[in-house]
Amino acid sequence: MSTSLTIARPDDWHLHLRDGAMLEAVLPETARHFARAIIMPNLVPPVVTGAEAAAYRDRIMAALPDGMQFEPLMTLYLTEDTDPEDVAAAHASGLIKAVKLYPAGATTNSASGVTNFDKVRAVLEKMAEIGLPLCVHGEVTDREIDIFDREAVFIDRILDPVRQSTPGLRVVMEHITTKNGADYVLANETDLGATITVQHLILDRNDMLVGGMRPHYYCLPILKRAEHREALLAAATSGDARFFLGTDSAPHPTHAKESECCSAGCFTAPNALPILAQTFEKASALDKLEGFTSRHGPAFYGLPVNTDTITLTKSDRVTEFPAKIDAGDHTVTVFDPGFPVYWTVAS
Ligand code: DOR
Numbered sequence: 001m002s003t004s005l006t007i008a009r010p011d012d013w014h015l016h017l018r019d020g021a022m023l024e025a026v027l028p029e030t031a032r033h034f035a036r037a038i039i040m041p042n043l044v045p046p047v048v049t050g051a052e053a054a055a056y057r058d059r060i061m062a063a064l065p066d067g068m069q070f071e072p073l074m075t076l077y078l079t080e081d082t083d084p085e086d087v088a089a090a091h092a093s094g095l096i097k098a099v100k101l102y103p104a105g106a107t108t109n110s111a112s113g114v115t116n117f118d119k120v121r122a123v124l125e126k127m128a129e130i131g132l133p134l135c136v137h138g139e140v141t142d143r144e145i146d147i148f149d150r151e152a153v154f155i156d157r158i159l160d161p162v163r164q165s166t167p168g169l170r171v172v173m174e175h176i177t178t179k180n181g182a183d184y185v186l187a188n189e190t191d192l193g194a195t196i197t198v199q200h201l202i203l204d205r206n207d208m209l210v211g212g213m214r215p216h217y218y219c220l221p222i223l224k225r226a227e228h229r230e231a232l233l234a235a236a237t238s239g240d241a242r243f244f245l246g247t248d249s250a251p252h253p254t255h256a257k258e259s260e261c262c263s264a265g266c267f268t269a270p271n272a273l274p275i276l277a278q279t280f281e282k283a284s285a286l287d288k289l290e291g292f293t294s295r296h297g298p299a300f301y302g303l304p305v306n307t308d309t310i311t312l313t314k315s316d317r318v319t320e321f322p323a324k325i326d327a328g329d330h331t332v333t334v335f336d337p338g339f340p341v342y343w344t345v346a347s
Pocket residue numbers: 016042107108137218219220221250251264265266
């Protein structure tokens with residue numbers, strides 16, 4: 001028995017590629033399946049200026065193996081010193097497609113992020129004026145806010161006030177992990193979208209913590225309760241164009257994941273699409289997969305849908321994915337969904 005599904009080639013609307021040997025190792029894993037990706041700027045040091053984004057784009061293209069096609073959609077890392085005119089110029093030249101907001105200290109390499117939102121007001125106003133989206137890591141960082149509540153508190157304390165005070169600002173809530181996040185998107189008709197990762201559609205916090213702690217399931221925002229996962233799955237499979245795929249594939253060396261202080265991130269680039277196909281099939285929503293992976297993102301970003309296609313096939317045999325890939329002197333452990341996957345990307 002085999003089933004197949006041909007869809008417009010997907011894009012990844014939230015991706016970490018890193019730099020150097022890691023970039024060379026992980027880029028083919030994304031370029032094999034995805035036409036384009038929004039590239040996260042949280043390098044060390046971060047990609048802050050248009051000139052830095054141009055140089056990073058060149059390094060990505062230099063790392064792309066011969067014969068592979070891929071278009072990196074660059075972003076700038078918002079700091080309290082970001083120059084609105086530099087942002088506007090990088091947008092006008094076509095170089096950048098978004099600016100990324102990390103609240104300072106929220107996650108990996110976010111130390112240069114924003115603490116005082118008054119200091120980025122001029123940049124946000126310029127972005128609203130020119131129609132440049134703000135990609136938001138939506139978690140507060142205050143010590144006293146429980147890690148499982150940080151997304152919900154961010155929406156109330158930061159996101160909604162910023163949106164109210166900056167009419168016309170287009171916002172992508174990156175990697176939403178809660179029903180609160182999905183509901184906030186649903187309650188706001190305009191200028192708002194959200195990406196959802198593979199791991200947040202299939203896992204809840206029990207998968208990470210019961211019976212032993214699984215570091216390869218630790219990412220930020222952290223996995224939440226089952227009811228939140230269910231709300232995200234309902235949003236992703238609803239066909240609502242405000243929700244689209246951003247894998248947040250975030251490679252770390254295996255030793256940094258399997259360590260006393262585990263780095264946050266799941267490396268899902270190699271198997272994101274087969275896992276998604278199986279997840280949508282299980283939810284009786286295979287007909288909604290193409291919208292989520294290939295159509296809603298371009299619509300939000302005002303870009304054309306890819307004209308070529310991929311074909312996903314399902315067979316009786318379990319699809320084998322590599323457990324690890326080599327990255328320079330290290331390996332990166334490939335995300336294991338914890339269940340057998342029968343789908344594969346055929347072409
Ligand atoms: O889990 C995560 N890993 N979440 C982020 O926000 C950053 C990312 C990374 O860069 O490793």
